[in-house]
Amino acid sequence: MEQPQGFQDKEQPDSVCKLHKAIYGLKQAPRAWFTCLSAALLSHGFRASLVDTSLFIFLHGDIQIFILIYVDDIIITGTHSKVISSIISKLQLQFPLKDLGPLHFFLGVQATFSSNGLHLCQTKYISDLLHRTRMLGAKPSKSPCSSGAKLSKFNGEILPDPSEYRHVVGALQYCTLTRPEIAFSVNQLCQHMHSPSSTHWTAAKRVLRYLKATPSHGLFYSKGPLQLQAFCDSDWAGSPDDRRSTSGFCVFLGNCLISWSAKKQPVVSRSSTEAEYRSMAIATVELYWLRMLFKDLSIPLLHAPILWCDNVSALALASNPVYHARTKHIEVDYHFVREKVINGDILIKFISTLDQITDIFTKGLSTTRFTLLKSKLLVDSPPISLQGTVSEPPPTSSSTSSADAQDYSSSRVISNGIPQDTVISSYP
Structure with missing residues (x-):
């Protein structure tokens, strides 16, 4: 920290202002933190992407390293594991870091690797959401909305307290990261956040009942x-x-x-x-x-x-x-x-x-049509060989001795907080 311009004390140049508010509460904190972190990356030979401000790229000969930043959580991947380790070591000289090893859990998204590809899901996040909304014992649904369903602001009675509806719909929005098949239903629900009715709440519970039936479904990626x-x-x-x-x-x-x-x-x-x-x-x-x-x-x-x-x-x-x-x-x-x-x-x-x-x-579909299109999006449960391999977030420590770490040691995930330790994990 340094004294602000125009308020330097020449007699006490090493003194700084005492903050009466946590630095995370300041409006300029996110910009100041990103400026600090990006300056460090640029000094190590990275360049900022022109199309994605959170992406930093290092290219030198056949060496390709990519760093993706989300506030103080970072994914780093590349072609040379030794270069990745060297970059992490350099960053550890400037920031407190934690190396979580291979990527398994990142921002609520579970990543499971196999010889065929990568499966992304939000099983734990969905389970927590169902528990929070008391929907764990609800009857499962085969689709997130009925065929031809169109919500209107004139249907149903206005909810006396819309806060729970808004919390649930906000959580469902985050579920669309790995569940694209509920995007239309969630979009319909989001259009009535200002004045939700009993009809809209019933539609939101229909989406929750669908997630109850398919908690482990997610996106599968292969070469x-x-x-x-x-x-x-x-x-x-x-x-x-x-x-x-x-x-x-x-x-x-x-x-x-x-x-x-x-x-x-x-x-x-x-x-x-x-x-x-x-x-x-x-x-x-x-x-x-x-x-x-x-x-x-x-x-x-x-x-x-x-x-x-x-x-x-x-x-x-x-x-x-x-x-x-x-x-x-x-x-x-x-x-x-x-x-x-x-x-x-x-x-x-x-x-x-x-x-x-x-x-x-774009529209509510019949169960048969919905199931067909969902399969074309490659949204499904993980292979049987991978089910149950990732149920909880990994501990906040390195696990480089595991078999996964050996297979995917060319990538890491990093998390960095201003007053906290930085966490690093890997992505193949």
Whole structure:
């Protein structure tokens, strides 16, 4: 610490101000902490990513090291375990660190490794949520919402105390990190946070009952081709209150789902074509950002990303300038998507509605349809060989003698707090 500018005491230059409030409570603390940590990383040869401010990259010859920061928790991974250990040792000279070894538990997400790939789930987080909401004994549900379900602000009686509803929906939002199949239902619930009713609370408990039936389900990642492809869709005028459409998209790298969204559009669309086209624009933005991220990571993408859409009119709009006069009201989205198509940054292709995966992000589906699309997202329980291997967070100490640590010693996770010790864990 040092004396603030304009208030230096020349007679006592080594004295500092006494804080009457914890440093974590100060508004400028997060920015000051990030500036301090990023300066340390930059001094060790890292560079900040241009597309993700929390990502730092070290590239030297065949050495590739990546550090991802979330406040005082850090994941570090790379190609050379000795270089990773050297970087951690250098950081330990500046910050108190704890090396947790291979990644098993990070920010409520459990990571389980096998010879086939990586499984991410939030079993413990979901169990704690069900216990907190007294839903452990509830009847399980096969889907998070009923077919064709659309919540309205005029349904049901207003809850006298909405605090529990808001806490539950906020927790469900965090569950969508590894449970994309509940994104549409959670988005519907989030639209009524200001004035929830008994109907909305019943819908929230339906999502909890679905999680009760599938607590260990999560995303599975395996090696595959470096090919980006996205699916986009919309539910035209789906909101019964303001008739705004719901947009949804999901992005796959090879066969693995890496990005998804279910969100109400900010304006009313005058046609299904306009609603679909706005969804295409949102998905195109995500694809373009991912391309920039892969370029930042020095990972080559040999083929242009493919965007699948089930609306013929929207496809024609993206490739045929004749339609320009009819689309002045969506001109910005029109020019953006068309520019990317002309430049070859993305390829737009038609897909049958029956094969459209993004339906799960835009509307309530029947149990059969929901189960089918959920399987295409690779959301499932971990393999039998991995079940029960990670039930609790690992101890806050290194475990490099384990078999997992030997297999994945080229990566770590780091956690760092200003007044506390930093924690490091590994990611292969």
